[in-house]
Amino acid sequence: MSTCDDVSSCLMQFVSGLVKNSSTYLLTLTGLVLFTGCYAFVGDEAPPEWKDPEGSASDIAAIAAGTGGPGASVYNAKCAVCHQMNGQGIPKVYPNLVGSSLVVGDPALPIRIVLHGFNGPIERDGISYNGVMQPWKNDLSDQEIADVVNYVRTNWGNDASEITAEDVKAQREATRAKVGAYTEAELKSSL
Numbered sequence: 660m661s662t663c664d665d666v667s668s669c670l671m672q673f674v675s676g677l678v679k680n681s682s683t684y685l686l687t688l689t690g691l692v693l694f695t696g697c698y699a700f701v702g703d704e705a706p707p708e709w710k711d712p713e714g715s716a717s718d719i720a721a722i723a724a725g726t727g728g729p730g731a732s733v734y735n736a737k738c739a740v741c742h743q744m745n746g747q748g749i750p751k752v753y754p755n756l757v758g759s760s761l762v763v764g765d766p767a768l769p770i771r772i773v774l775h776g777f778n779g780p781i782e783r784d785g786i787s788y789n790g791v792m793q794p795w796k797n798d799l800s801d802q803e804i805a806d807v808v809n810y811v812r813t814n815w816g817n818d819a820s821e822i823t824a825e826d827v828k829a830q831r832e833a834t835r836a837k838v839g840a841y842t843e844a845e846l847k848s849s850l
């Protein structure tokens with residue numbers, strides 16, 4: 660321990676001590692900055708992974724991330740806004756696609772609905788709807804319609820056979836003269 664007799668010599672000792680030790684301070688400071696920087700970088704590289712214990716949100720996450728296959732991408736972009744990510748729609752406004760006979764029945768039905776649209780009064784599970792779904796024939800290719808129809812036929816517990824772009828092409832040709840959206844009665848009598 661060094662001693663000092665008065666205030667000014669004490670101050671001098673303190674300052675010269677600081678200067679002597681300044682390189683140590685600098686090194687420590689640099690070390691700290693580097694360490695913090697690395698830590699932040701490692702943090703960016705490995706974000707904590709969220710786990711869905713029930714698996715309940717995994718379909719929705721896959722759709723949102725565009726990793727659910729081509730049908731999920733079309734569904735997400737064109738259909739989910741009305742029929743919702745989970746396919747259940749909104750009661751009284753957009754019908755449920757889960758378990759719908761127009762989804763899982765004869766594949767010509769969902770293909771024709773997507774090609775030409777659907778409107779007029781319908782009743783599903785005791786709930787009335789009277790909305791308008793627009794046609795997609797000019798916006799979606801045969802392949803895209805096949806992908807999205809397969810998506811709704813095989814998701815959320817729906818378990819119907821898959822179709823091909825050729826099936827869509829055949830329906831497109833068979834209904835070429837159709838004008839406007841189908842009503843339920845028109846759709847069913849069109850087959």
Ligand code: HEC
Nearest residue numbers: 737738741754759761769777778779781788789790791792
């Ligand atoms: C703008 C909202 C909207 C969008 C987007 C939409 N739909 Fe619809 N969809 C409806 C409405 C409304 C009905 C019911 C029409 C009615 O009331 O007659 C319907 C009915 C249906 C039905 C018949 C279900 C049943 O049980 O009656 C199917 C199948 C269907 N939509 C599939 C699709 C697919 C596949 C897409 C995406 C390519 C899509 N919809 C996009 C609004 C929409």
